[in-house]
Amino acid sequence: MxxxxxxxxxxxxxxxxxxxxxxxxxxxxxxxxxxxxxxxxxxxxxxxxxxxxxxxxxxxxxxxxxxxxxxxxxxxxxxxxxxxxxxxxxxxxxxxxxxxxxxxxxxGGRPARLKTRLTAETWPEIDAFLTKFAERRRWGEQMELRLRAVGEETLQILTRGKGCDPVAEAEVGRRLLLIVRPDGDAADLEFIATTDEDQLAMLSEAAASLPVEAETPLRLLRHYASSIRHQQYHDIDILTIRVEPVQRSGA
Known part of the structure; x- marks a missing residue:
């Protein structure tokens, strides 16, 4: 303009x-x-x-x-x-x-970044990245498990319907940028990717309206995350998730 x-x-x-x-x-x-x-x-x-x-x-x-x-x-x-x-x-x-x-x-705390392919096969890389981040912040085992659980469930959502064929995923060349920012005892995770809009849009709906069997990752993500926000710009999706310790989030 x-x-x-x-x-x-x-x-x-x-x-x-x-x-x-x-x-x-x-x-x-x-x-x-x-x-x-x-x-x-x-x-x-x-x-x-x-x-x-x-x-x-x-x-x-x-x-x-x-x-x-x-x-x-x-x-x-x-x-x-x-x-x-x-x-x-x-x-x-x-x-x-x-x-x-x-x-x-x-x-504030220095954010950590990870650039990788958006496939189900890259979960070990993401898991190691989140584990190392939690250990560096000395957050303890519970917070580390929450971060890893959020990363796993989010990756399942982002790769839903696309993780069955790793060869096809590699040909598409979908990429993921994961940014983790510390905020005291909490952490803000930002997943930036080209994703399925319909799956992510369901995050803003009430958990009670989600089918239990088909939307288990969404329910688990809501359990571990304190807040979830989805933004979309053309074909790029940004999923921002806040993870807080058990005593602060009440989960």
């Missing part, structure tokens, strides 16, 4: 048409667009879940953006180009979110 608007800026007739739009019409358009953006942002926050870190990022970004929008923060020092850039609360709030997120990523 940015590239499109930059291109349209070089078309005088389009610019003239935009400038000819009456002010009340533009105001009504902005009210609708900003309302939709606000609702969309709240939907993302509710889906992600507001923990103490996310709440801090959102709260600080909101109030800093509001302060710059209303000229509460030393407006005399921001003149000219800086006034145009920092006078928009959405821009300042967005930059604040990016900076705070980068800071938390840099000061």
């Amino acid at each position: 940015g590239i499109i608007f930059i291109g349209l800026a070089f078309l005088p007739k389009f610019v003239s048409a935009v400038l000819a739009i009456p002010g009340p019409v533009v105001a009504a358009y902005l009210v609708v667009i900003l309302s939709l953006i606000f609702v969309f942002g709240m939907k993302i926050l509710l889906q992600e879940g507001l923990d103490h870190r996310m709440g801090l990022v959102v709260g600080v970004a909101f109030w800093i953006g509001t302060a710059f929008q209303l000229d509460w923060i030393y407006p005399e020092y921001f003149q000219g180009a800086w006034e145009e850039l920092l006078g928009n609360g959405m821009t300042v709030g967005g930059f604040t979110v990016i900076l705070l997120t980068l800071f938390m990523e840099a000061t």
Whole structure:
């Protein structure tokens, strides 16, 4: 969209048409667009879940953006180009979110990554990777078993209906990127792959509605994981799973 608007800026007739739009019409358009953006942002926050870190990022970004929008923060020092850039609360709030997120990523635990083929035959490699990660964090046997169980059940879901023929899987060349991030005593696992959308979509449904025999991996995954989130971008699926110790998750 940015590239499109930059291109349209070089078309005088389009610019003239935009400038000819009456002010009340533009105001009504902005009210609708900003309302939709606000609702969309709240939907993302509710889906992600507001923990103490996310709440801090959102709260600080909101109030800093509001302060710059209303000229509460030393407006005399921001003149000219800086006034145009920092006078928009959405821009300042967005930059604040990016900076705070980068800071938390840099000061938090270092994530571990594994790139491999997405086949049932690669489970020993994934299992060894998760075991080594848990041992390095000194989480104990119970947390290690939970991580391994989540990895096994997730791999079964991702390879459902495709793990019967290893030769065919190799020819397709489906890849998996597994990222594990420590968060205190908990762990966030991110599986990035090209997967079957119908199987993953069932994760968001109630466990009671799943057929017991056909969806055993889904039920087991729900038992070991504290939260499960599925996102899809074109043909790439991202499955984010949070695993917490037994005493915190209540499982």
